[in-house]
Amino acid sequence: MEITFLGTGTSQGIPVIGSNHPVCHSDDPRDKRLRVSVLVSWGEYVYVIDCGPDFRQQMLTNKVSRIDGVIFTHEHADHTMGLDDIRPFFFRQGDIPIYAHKRVLESLRIRFNYIFSSEDKYPGAPSVIEHEVLNQPFVLENLDVIPINTMHNRLQVYGFRFKNFAYLTDVKTIEEEEKEKLQGVKVLVVNALRIEPHHSHFNLEEALEFIAEIKPEKAYLTHISHMLGFHAEVEKNLPENVFIAYDNLKITI
Numbered sequence: 541m542e543i544t545f546l547g548t549g550t551s552q553g554i555p556v557i558g559s560n561h562p563v564c565h566s567d568d569p570r571d572k573r574l575r576v577s578v579l580v581s582w583g584e585y586v587y588v589i590d591c592g593p594d595f596r597q598q599m600l601t602n603k604v605s606r607i608d609g610v611i612f613t614h615e616h617a618d619h620t621m622g623l624d625d626i627r628p629f630f631f632r633q634g635d636i637p638i639y640a641h642k643r644v645l646e647s648l649r650i651r652f653n654y655i656f657s658s659e660d661k662y663p664g665a666p667s668v669i670e671h672e673v674l675n676q677p678f679v680l681e682n683l684d685v686i687p688i689n690t691m692h693n694r695l696q697v698y699g700f701r702f703k704n705f706a707y708l709t710d711v712k713t714i715e716e717e718e719k720e721k722l723q724g725v726k727v728l729v730v731n732a733l734r735i736e737p738h739h740s741h742f743n744l745e746e747a748l749e750f751i752a753e754i755k756p757e758k759a760y761l762t763h764i765s766h767m768l769g770f771h772a773e774v775e776k777n778l779p780e781n782v783f784i785a786y787d788n789l790k791i792t793i
């Protein structure tokens with residue numbers, strides 16, 4: 541299984557014109573982050589988790605020529621606003637399967653009504669096949685995917701486990717029984733927004749505590765804002781098995 545980090549940032553952390561924060565002016569490409577998303581591929585299959593405003597650029601940079609589906613963690617704009625840009629895949633492949641919590645599907649139907657509505661569908665708009673994700677394993681091709689329920693302050697967010705790999709973003713709290721689903725995971729990706737606490741995201745300390753509890757072989761931090769600090773400096777002080785993910789990083793599991 542190959543994982544490509546398409547984006548490891550947050551809307552708060554994208555370099556902003558006029559920002560005087562030193563990380564926004566870093567020359568290290570690892571400090572330049574697009575909105576968070578990851579490509580999971582195995583065999584001939586390719587799925588993308590989340591589809592934010594940078595989706596088009598991410599597909600072009602990584603030369604992704606087809607996708608088998610889009611899996612959504614939650615409805616926030618930094619995870620969903622690229623949905624319209626699945627057009628080229630739709631033109632080539634036909635209807636694109638999407639997987640999300642019922643509430644997220646409803647939110648997408650409102651915001652992209654011209655995609656979902658059978659009466660008002662805009663000619664040329666992409667079409668999707670909706671799959672509701674319940675908090676129970678579901679099958680993608682030849683693989684069981686296990687959703688993991690987490691909380692983003694008061695908003696439910698799904699993380700996903702694919703065999704030995706688990707991807708969790710926008711997490712602030714997680715119940716014990718959901719943590720059990722992560723037992724034995726080899727590679728864990730988890731969000732770490734910044735150093736200071738935040739109401740709906742793990743900060744660095746909380747992410748490290750969570751990793752220490754789950755004990756994966758390796759962990760990667762994502763959904764990072766400029767306020768976490770420089771990649772090179774922060775990573776130096778992390779435990780041996782914890783790394784900071786960066787855009788276009790590929791790992792094989």
Ligand SMILES: [Zn+2]
Nearest residue numbers: 614616692710
């Ligand atoms: Zn969010």
Ligand SMILES: [Zn+2]
Nearest residue numbers: 616618619710
């Ligand atoms: Zn987010």
